Amino acid sequence: MQTDNAAASVKGMLHYFKWAFIVTVIGLMLGAALGWQMTGTVGGMLAVFFICAVLAVLEISLSFDNAIVNANKLKDMTPKWQHRFLTWGIVIAVFGMRIVFPLLIVVIAAKIGPWQAMVLAASEPEEYARIMHDAHLPIAAFGGTFLMMVGLSFFFDHEKEVHWVRWLERRMQKYATIRGIEVAIALVMVLVFARFLEPAESQIFFKSAIWGLLTFLLVEVLGGLLDSSQEMMTAGAKGGIGAFLYLEVLDASFSFDGVIGAFALTQNLFVIAIGLGIGAMYVRSMTIMLVEKGTLTQYRFLEHGAFYAIIALSLIMFLQSFVHIPEVITGLGGAALIGVSLWSSIRWNRVFGVSEAH
Numbered sequence: 573m574q575t576d577n578a579a580a581s582v583k584g585m586l587h588y589f590k591w592a593f594i595v596t597v598i599g600l601m602l603g604a605a606l607g608w609q610m611t612g613t614v615g616g617m618l619a620v621f622f623i624c625a626v627l628a629v630l631e632i633s634l635s636f637d638n639a640i641v642n643a644n645k646l647k648d649m650t651p652k653w654q655h656r657f658l659t660w661g662i663v664i665a666v667f668g669m670r671i672v673f674p675l676l677i678v679v680i681a682a683k684i685g686p687w688q689a690m691v692l693a694a695s696e697p698e699e700y701a702r703i704m705h706d707a708h709l710p711i712a713a714f715g716g717t718f719l720m721m722v723g724l725s726f727f728f729d730h731e732k733e734v735h736w737v738r739w740l741e742r743r744m745q746k747y748a749t750i751r752g753i754e755v756a757i758a759l760v761m762v763l764v765f766a767r768f769l770e771p772a773e774s775q776i777f778f779k780s781a782i783w784g785l786l787t788f789l790l791v792e793v794l795g796g797l798l799d800s801s802q803e804m805m806t807a808g809a810k811g812g813i814g815a816f817l818y819l820e821v822l823d824a825s826f827s828f829d830g831v832i833g834a835f836a837l838t839q840n841l842f843v844i845a846i847g848l849g850i851g852a853m854y855v856r857s858m859t860i861m862l863v864e865k866g867t868l869t870q871y872r873f874l875e876h877g878a879f880y881a882i883i884a885l886s887l888i889m890f891l892q893s894f895v896h897i898p899e900v901i902t903g904l905g906g907a908a909l910i911g912v913s914l915w916s917s918i919r920w921n922r923v924f925g926v927s928e929a930h
Contacts, residue, residue: 644868873916877909
């Protein structure tokens with residue numbers, strides 16, 4: 573009986589990852605073909621094939637907490653906007669953040685047109701990678717500040733009822749009624765890290781961090797306004813275009829680290845797009861599974877681990893402004909926090925006799 577249940581559970585899980593598997597096969601075949609076209613050798617073909625696979629794993633490890641946060645937001649969205657995020661959103665995530673975003677950085681940094689940036693990526697990958705590397709400081713400051721605000725906003729919530737690290741989270745909830753406390757903490761962290769940089773770099777870091785903070789606040793305000801107007805038009809619908817916009821900006825912030833880190837493995841934009849695109853499909857599949865199976869409800873501390881991982885990622889992005897931190901450490905650190913929170917959830921369920929079956 574247990575064997576049958578396990579088989580059914582595995583079959584059900586594979587159902588969610590069907591399209592991710594299909595995209596994996598297609599993506600790896602494209603990677604192999606690109607490797608053959610670039611080198612004309614079997615060794616070169618296998619090398620690009622392997623890099624695509626490693627990039628996919630890198631994206632999954634860095635973005636697992638993204639899937640949990642997406643699921644946390646999606647469960648409150650209307651079915652129509654859930655579907656739109658999981659269809660339109662994945663197109664934006666794959667093509668927008670994995671292709672257009674790196675090109676846009678080069679367009680702004682090198683002050684050239686989009687087509688010239690595309691030609692530069694194809695014909696001079698070393699120069700393209702150099703420009704991307706030089707743009708890492710403002711990206712780290714912007715993305716790190718945005719993600720820090722996301723993490724702090726989860727814990728500084730006076731309506732929050734479930735606590736994982738109780739001694740800390742209860743204190744954070746206690747001070748949640750102080751207006752702007754998350755903003756104050758984020759700004760203090762930005763000022764602390766900016767002091768470790770040279771004056772010119774410190775100015776760039778601080779300016780980019782302020783834009784990251786403003787982007788978070790503007791998305792929150794705009795999302796609230798859009799959803800309020802939608803509620804008036806649709807008789808109480810919630811979690812619409814505002815939540816969609818929030819999730820897209822959140823996905824962009826998560827993608828910064830993966831896109832920049834990918835250049836440590838390859839300087840070819842198209843190889844990066846294939847590898848990270850495969851990983852993005854698994855994040856989408858995990859998001860759907862978490863929402864439909866109610867995993868966040870079954871494992872009460874799982875989203876806590878994800879938001880701790882987000883805060884840790886934001887601090888790592890700040891640290892990367894003046895010291896290199898391997899992407900494997902970033903990915904494993906986030907996965908470890910989520911793993912511990914999952915273990916704590918399972919332990920809590922066993923102690924209080926809560927069933928994990930769904």
